[in-house]
Amino acid sequence: MAHVQYSMAEVYNRQPLERLLYISSSSYGKDWISLLHTHSFAELFYVVEGSGYFCTESHQFPICKDTLIIINPNVKHTEKSSTDKPLVYIALGIENLRFQFFSDTLDCHIYDFQNHRSSILPLLQTMLDEVKHKKSSYEQICQHYFMIFLLRTQRITGDSFSLAAPKDIPAECEFVKEYIDTHYQDSLTLDSLAELSHLNKFYLSHMFSKAYETSPINYLLERRILNSKELLKNSDYSITQIAHMTGFSSSNYFSQSFKKYAGVTPNLYRKKHRNGKTMLQES
Structure with missing residues (x-):
């Protein structure tokens, strides 16, 4: 009999502080109002379909299907959809988390996840399904799926960012x-x-x-x-x-x-x- 055992004791000993506040699905329509706004928590957007622009006060970035956008707390931003290819995206709000990007000084970052759709989108869809049906322990399940999503994103991007506590704002x-x-x-x-x-x-x-x-x-x-x-x-x-x-x-x-x-x-x-x-x- 062959038996192989892998120890997990030292693989991940960080106690997670971040908490998933919400997950939502949005699609462009006539009532879409694109205004710069901020939140006191971090946000992540995954573009499921369509194209448009992600805008901050000083930058405008083109986005399309399978774009992942990470936004730190208190960053003014908005999304503008193309009328030909309306935006459909999934958004997550995360409390007690700030991203530290190593490649630049911006407080937001955009990644192309076209080659990783099959490993990322099902996690988000599972969370949406859990929230929609609200079965027993759905909040805990969503939190665990969120942690998998976060760690998998970090792996895919080559550890281009680290996780940190948010700035201490009263x-x-x-x-x-x-x-x-x-x-x-x-x-x-x-x-x-x-x-x-x-x-x-x-x-x-x-x-x-x-x-x-x-x-x-x-x-x-x-x-x-x-x-x-x-x-x-x-x-x-x-x-x-x-x-x-x-x-x-x-x-x-x-x-x-x-x-x-x-x-x-x-x-x-x-x-x-x-x-x-x-x-x-x-x-």
């Missing part, structure tokens, strides 16, 4: 940031944000600036400007309507703030990007 700052992300169109002030976070407004401003390298009010303005840019490029709303929709008290204040951040007036920005779209369509 919970109050994360709350205020996420509140601004979802309520930027409301009438927000430093006083109201401080009241929501139960902090002194000066202490909140100090902590927020230390965590995100910008003050809460500057972040609010940046968020409003970013969303107004998308509306200027992709809608026919008037300047006054966009000002109201993005939380500015008047169209004049909106125009002044927009020119300060974007370097041009809203009308010129819209004209520039509309002309650019026309040229692309004609070519």
Whole structure:
């Protein structure tokens, strides 16, 4: 009788801290709104079908079927789908995790998994199926499949990244940031944000600036400007309507703030990007 035994005692002794928060499946439709946004946790996207672009504040990356995108916490990003080949992707949110990439200094990275679809996609589909049916112990099963997915991804990419704990950002700052992300169109002030976070407004401003390298009010303005840019490029709303929709008290204040951040007036920005779209369509 032949007997071979392999010891696993020293193969993997790291205690996992990361936790799968959610897994979701999304597909491009007419109601798709592409706006830059952030999360306090890491995200992974796997493109199942279609093509488009993954965008950050300073970069735009083409993505297609079997692209894997890894995004660290607090990175502004969005996805833009092609109309000819609509995006279908699976997204995972992961708590207590930050990726350290060895090849560059970006806080996100894109990989081509075309040759690894058969070993990666079934793991994601199994997790989706578990969440959908919610049978006994489905959360634990999803967590285990997620760890397999994470380790297999690390193996496939040749250990091009390591796993680390997220930056130590105070919970109050994360709350205020996420509140601004979802309520930027409301009438927000430093006083109201401080009241929501139960902090002194000066202490909140100090902590927020230390965590995100910008003050809460500057972040609010940046968020409003970013969303107004998308509306200027992709809608026919008037300047006054966009000002109201993005939380500015008047169209004049909106125009002044927009020119300060974007370097041009809203009308010129819209004209520039509309002309650019026309040229692309004609070519």
